[in-house]
Amino acid sequence: MATLFHKMHGLGNDFVVLDAREAPVEVTAQQVRALCDRREGVGCDQLIRIGPSDKAAIRMDIWNPDGEPASACGNATRCVMALTGAGSVETVGGLLTGGGDYDDVRVELPAPKFQWDEIPIADPMDTAPAPLGWDALEAPDAVNVGNPHLVFFVDDVDDVPLAELGPTIETDPAFPDRINVNIAGVTENGLKLRTWERGAGLTQACGTGACATAVAAIRRRLVKSPVTVEMAGGALVVDWAPGEPIVMQGPATHVFSGEIDLETLA
Numbered sequence: 001m002a003t004l005f006h007k008m009h010g011l012g013n014d015f016v017v018l019d020a021r022e023a024p025v026e027v028t029a030q031q032v033r034a035l036c037d038r039r040e041g042v043g044c045d046q047l048i049r050i051g052p053s054d055k056a057a058i059r060m061d062i063w064n065p066d067g068e069p070a071s072a073c074g075n076a077t078r079c080v081m082a083l084t085g086a087g088s089v090e091t092v093g094g095l096l097t098g099g100g101d102y103d104d105v106r107v108e109l110p111a112p113k114f115q116w117d118e119i120p121i122a123d124p125m126d127t128a129p130a131p132l133g134w135d136a137l138e139a140p141d142a143v144n145v146g147n148p149h150l151v152f153f154v155d156d157v158d159d160v161p162l163a164e165l166g167p168t169i170e171t172d173p174a175f176p177d178r179i180n181v182n183i184a185g186v187t188e189n190g191l192k193l194r195t196w197e198r199g200a201g202l203t204q205a206c207g208t209g210a211c212a213t214a215v216a217a218i219r220r221r222l223v224k225s226p227v228t229v230e231m232a233g234g235a236l237v238v239d240w241a242p243g244e245p246i247v248m249q250g251p252a253t254h255v256f257s258g259e260i261d262l263e264t265l266a
């Protein structure tokens with residue numbers, strides 16, 4: 001049976017959005033991996049499913065290409081709001097509100113969490129910064145913005161071997177749920193960011209990574225809010241003050257829609 005999907009991206013962080021608004025769609029971890037595969041499937045950084053919700057205008061479920069579920073996805077939230085016109089989105093990581101057209105979508109995320117057991121980290125410790133280090137990377141901030149992020153501030157973002165260090169940090173036993181790894185630097189325009197995403201690897205942009213990084217930089221008084229976060233795929237603007245929700249603003253893109261028979265996938 002054919003399932004409608006929408007190929008979308010937020011600043012090059014791309015998604016296959018399965019549309020379960022008219023009929024339920026279930027996927028196995030194996031089907032997630034097959035759909036995300038850029039040679040044998042459709043290809044994407046995250047698989048998204050949209051469907052009915054009794055808590056919000058729409059529900060959004062997220063899986064990483066490794067087949068594991070994720071609890072938040074900032075770039076995909078903008079895509080889903082632009083595609084459906086939903087003003088509220090229920091996710092495992094919390095309820096998000098906002099909306100807008102494809103050229104500029106505003107999303108309000110729940111207030112960030114900072115306690116070691118809210119990230120989560122395996123043992124009690126400070127998180128701003130956390131007494132952790134890998135090679136030249138040390139003293140990161142840990143922030144949960146609906147999903148877990150580690151943020152390292154460095155002088156030269158491009159000088160960090162993130163393809164090597166990312167998987168090591170992501171899967172460190174310090175993180176019971178693994179973790180997204182962000183490398184950030186202060187620029188004259190705001191912040192520059194590279195992200196190794198949990199279960200996905202290096203991506204062109206990371207919406208929740210941009211939010212976590214902006215929050216950490218504002219807390220450290222490295223920048224003032226609102227702050228522009230530059231990534232390989234483009235820039236987002238993040239606005240936050242202590243005790244407040246996070247506001248993320250940026251574009252979303254619909255590339256094409258199609259149909260796929262999930263039963264034909266591995």
Ligand SMILES: N[C@H](CCC[C@H](N)C(=O)O)C(=O)O
Pocket residue numbers: 013045046064069070071072073074075076147148180197198199200203205206207208209
């Ligand atoms: N690309 C997403 C983040 C996916 C996070 C996922 N890798 C996780 O396991 O939390 C974003 O724009 O926020």
